[in-house]
Amino acid sequence: MKKRIIALMLALIMVLSLAACSSNDNGAADDGEKILHVAESFAYPSLDAHKEYYGWYTSIYGITEALFKMGDDSSVQPCLAEKAEVSDDNLTWTVTLKDGISFSNGNAVTAENVIANLKRCGEVNVRFAQFADYEYKAVSDKEFTITTDEIYPTLVNDLASPEMAIMDLDATEDIDNAPIATGPFVIKSFVPEGTVEVSRNDNYWGGDVKLDGAVFYYMQDDESKLMAMQNGEIDCYTSVTAAAKEIFDASPDKYTVTDIPATRLQFYMLNQNRLSDELRQAINLTVDCDAIASYLNGTVTAAVGPFGTSTAYGKVTKPAVDTAAAKAAIEEAGYTLGSDGIYEKDGQDLKLNICYYPARSLDSLALLIQEQLKAIGVDSYLTSQEDADATYIISGDYDIALYCMIADKNGDPYYFIDTVLRPGGYWASAGFESDKANELIAKLQVETDSAERARLANEIVQLAIDDNAIGCVGLFNNITVSAKNVSGIYENCPFDFYRIDADTDM
Amino acid sequence: MIIIGLSFLTYLLMYISPGDPALKKLNAQGITVSEETLEAAREEMGLNEPFLARYANWLSNALTGDLGASYKDGLPVANKLMHAMRYTLILSAASLAVSLIISLPLAVITAVKKDGVLDNIVRLLSFIGNSLPNFLISVLLMYFFCVKTDLLPVIADESVKGLILPCLALTIPMCARFLRQFRAEVLEQLGRDYVLGARARGVKSSVILFKNVLHNAAIPILTIVALSVGTLLGGSVVVETIFRWPGIGKLVMDSITARDYPVIQGFVIFTSCIYVLINLAADLCYRRLDPRVGQM
Numbered sequence: 001m002k003k004r005i006i007a008l009m010l011a012l013i014m015v016l017s018l019a020a021c022s023s024n025d026n027g028a029a030d031d032g033e034k035i036l037h038v039a040e041s042f043a044y045p046s047l048d049a050h051k052e053y054y055g056w057y058t059s060i061y062g063i064t065e066a067l068f069k070m071g072d073d074s075s076v077q078p079c080l081a082e083k084a085e086v087s088d089d090n091l092t093w094t095v096t097l098k099d100g101i102s103f104s105n106g107n108a109v110t111a112e113n114v115i116a117n118l119k120r121c122g123e124v125n126v127r128f129a130q131f132a133d134y135e136y137k138a139v140s141d142k143e144f145t146i147t148t149d150e151i152y153p154t155l156v157n158d159l160a161s162p163e164m165a166i167m168d169l170d171a172t173e174d175i176d177n178a179p180i181a182t183g184p185f186v187i188k189s190f191v192p193e194g195t196v197e198v199s200r201n202d203n204y205w206g207g208d209v210k211l212d213g214a215v216f217y218y219m220q221d222d223e224s225k226l227m228a229m230q231n232g233e234i235d236c237y238t239s240v241t242a243a244a245k246e247i248f249d250a251s252p253d254k255y256t257v258t259d260i261p262a263t264r265l266q267f268y269m270l271n272q273n274r275l276s277d278e279l280r281q282a283i284n285l286t287v288d289c290d291a292i293a294s295y296l297n298g299t300v301t302a303a304v305g306p307f308g309t310s311t312a313y314g315k316v317t318k319p320a321v322d323t324a325a326a327k328a329a330i331e332e333a334g335y336t337l338g339s340d341g342i343y344e345k346d347g348q349d350l351k352l353n354i355c356y357y358p359a360r361s362l363d364s365l366a367l368l369i370q371e372q373l374k375a376i377g378v379d380s381y382l383t384s385q386e387d388a389d390a391t392y393i394i395s396g397d398y399d400i401a402l403y404c405m406i407a408d409k410n411g412d413p414y415y416f417i418d419t420v421l422r423p424g425g426y427w428a429s430a431g432f433e434s435d436k437a438n439e440l441i442a443k444l445q446v447e448t449d450s451a452e453r454a455r456l457a458n459e460i461v462q463l464a465i466d467d468n469a470i471g472c473v474g475l476f477n478n479i480t481v482s483a484k485n486v487s488g489i490y491e492n493c494p495f496d497f498y499r500i501d502a503d504t505d506m
Numbered sequence: 507m508i509i510i511g512l513s514f515l516t517y518l519l520m521y522i523s524p525g526d527p528a529l530k531k532l533n534a535q536g537i538t539v540s541e542e543t544l545e546a547a548r549e550e551m552g553l554n555e556p557f558l559a560r561y562a563n564w565l566s567n568a569l570t571g572d573l574g575a576s577y578k579d580g581l582p583v584a585n586k587l588m589h590a591m592r593y594t595l596i597l598s599a600a601s602l603a604v605s606l607i608i609s610l611p612l613a614v615i616t617a618v619k620k621d622g623v624l625d626n627i628v629r630l631l632s633f634i635g636n637s638l639p640n641f642l643i644s645v646l647l648m649y650f651f652c653v654k655t656d657l658l659p660v661i662a663d664e665s666v667k668g669l670i671l672p673c674l675a676l677t678i679p680m681c682a683r684f685l686r687q688f689r690a691e692v693l694e695q696l697g698r699d700y701v702l703g704a705r706a707r708g709v710k711s712s713v714i715l716f717k718n719v720l721h722n723a724a725i726p727i728l729t730i731v732a733l734s735v736g737t738l739l740g741g742s743v744v745v746e747t748i749f750r751w752p753g754i755g756k757l758v759m760d761s762i763t764a765r766d767y768p769v770i771q772g773f774v775i776f777t778s779c780i781y782v783l784i785n786l787a788a789d790l791c792y793r794r795l796d797p798r799v800g801q802m
């Protein structure tokens with residue numbers, strides 16, 4: 001018996017020793033090097049920037065760059081390309097690359113390289129499938145043309161998508177683990193869906209890179225990130241929770257906290273097939289977005305329209321909360337206040353179906369909206385669905401449908417308008433239809449001038465707000481915390497796909 | 507039969523649950539889904555086949571070790587499960603070993619010295635250990651060992667250092683449970699007539715304890731341990747997420763969120779096999795411990 005116990009103990013010790021053999025202690029000193037340690041909430045199995053959303057992370061890691069990039073004000077700015085000009089018929093774009101751009105292996109980036117990348121991205125990523133079919137022509141090493149089959153006003157915005165990264169496809173041997181690209185950093189070690197280490201690209205075409213490298217840890221748990229930051233094991237992270245923000249705010253000498261409204265929108269659609277104009281108006285006059293933002297403790301900013309107010313296409317207005325006017329509107333629709341404090345008509349209580357899915361704080365939003373409506377005499381019940389797209393969005397079986405989406409994907413308003421406000425759009429199940437709006441949407445589809453696009457977008461969204469088709473509640477904030485000595489981590493950028501570049505320092 | 511029955515049940519449950527995996531996959535890619543795109547994706551993923559044909563196809567592949575490819579990243583399910591299972595095995599073995607080393611001797615001592623000071627302290631601690639939820643234990647351990655005393659790093663990866671805290675987080679509640687159950691088993695044996703008889707015959711207390719009482723308590727203790735091993739190998743989502751331990755619990759939770767059916771199905775088969783094997787091993791041990799079991 002004793003022998004068996006000893007054998008068992010030895011077996012256990014061996015198992016533990018195996019664990020010890022796989023030791024990968026990252027607590028090693030950085031030898032005076034400037035290594036930035038970052039926690040990220042997501043990690044992917046590949047570094048192939050063209051596939052899925054992996055390009056967001058190769059961009060965050062500073063490995064890949066696209067022809068253009070998004071600015072803090074959601075404008076498109078040059079990156080590898082100097083400019084893009086469109087022909088008079090708006091079908092042929094001429095893209096000019098910057099002088100002296102090269103890959104991390106020293107090879108020059110040519111127009112041919114870029115064309116090969118755009119075509120490949122179109123082939124492997126369904127969202128950019130159109131790029132596989134366009135006609136390309138290299139005019140010179142620095143210049144090429146893209147001819148589209150129909151007017152494509154947001155082509156430059158799409159060229160700024162991180163998935164449109166330019167990699168040295170000829171020289172790269174293992175695109176999933178070690179792509180050769182143009183960014184200020186190169187891959188040092190990569191664990192699929194785990195920790196990623198990058199080091200400075202000594203051949204960076206954009207000049208000196210301030211950091212020696214960076215380590216990106218995959219950390220999903222908010223408490224772990226908070227404690228790693230407090231412990232000095234990471235230097236920055238984003239998506240800080242409201243509770244953690246309070247802790248960091250209390251030590252302004254140690255941490256810099258940046259809180260900006262980003263592009264993820266919480267909104268609701270009001271079903272025009274079920275709710276009269278007066279009822280929709282009453283709902284929008286009642287839902288108090290400021291109170292909801294305050295309840296959500298700084299994680300969202302109260303929204304006016306679907307886009308940030310700092311963007312050119314986010315200049316819309318909506319009426320202030322006015323519960324007296326809301327009640328008047330309900331009464332105008334023929335409802336009378338019952339003895340139980342709930343409006344009724346023909347003996348039937350006014351009871352609305354609020355549909356939501358329990359993510360992105362929509363469950364809290366549903367409860368708060370229910371309470372606010374009840375305060376003016378509108379009863380409601382909540383319907384929670386795990387998969388909104390497969391249930392209430394498709395069936396249209398709702399009075400109020402809550403949803404959350406990235407409304408501004410690439411510095412342009414068309415995506416939201418096309419999918420939510422255009423009849424037949426993927427999320428356009430609430431029955432909003434306006435000849436004027438349809439006419440403007442058709443114009444927006446082909447308009448290439450960005451100022452005019454913004455004007456058209458503002459007009460379309462304003463029509464939807466005035467018609468009480470939608471209610472925009474909040475834009476999720478990008479809350480970033482960093483140690484005091486860290487700078488240049490894109491903390492003021494509303495887009496999620498940038499973190500470090502040549503100017504990031506500590 | 508048990509495994510095939512379970513696999514059929516899981517396949518059926520996933521089939522009738524709301525939500526379209528093809529739609530989920532396309533939405534995850536940010537694609538504005540048209541009916542044509544959706545149909546093409548369904549065809550590609552084999553979702554247009556009748557339910558029984560899909561299940562039969564999956565089962566025949568599974569029997570040859572091919573559990574399919576993940577919807578999420580296209581990687582073979584078997585590889586993903588094996589990779590995660592390696593970490594779950596390490597964590598499970600470590601926490602089980604520590605739990606047994608602590609709880610077995612303590613349970614025997616507290617049973618022998620029933621109602622003594624040590625017994626009261628251990629009972630109080632095991633009550634607290636049983637009451638604390640796993641996430642709270644994990645966060646408290648991290649706060650104390652990493653932030654307050656700086657003894658261990660928050661970010662430790664899959665190293666020995668990284669194993670300590672997740673192992674403790676699993677050990678504390680398991681120890682608390684083992685202590686109560688083992689103590690009760692030993693106490694029950696101590697109250698049996700054969701113990702009284704042996705004492706009356708002047709047999710030494712240590713002989714009664716180690717030769718008779720512990721031997722007779724071994725079968726129920728083995729049952730408790732076998733059940734715990736099964737639970738441990740199913741993975742712990744909370745502990746694995748907080749401590750960044752890439753085990754099977756975290757993998758399956760991510761797969762459920764993403765409706766990654768092939769991985770979920772593979773997990774069910776994998777854990778069913780483990781449960782069956784553990785139960786078989788426990789049965790074989792019963793026979794060794796008590797030959798009468800084999801004669802029943």
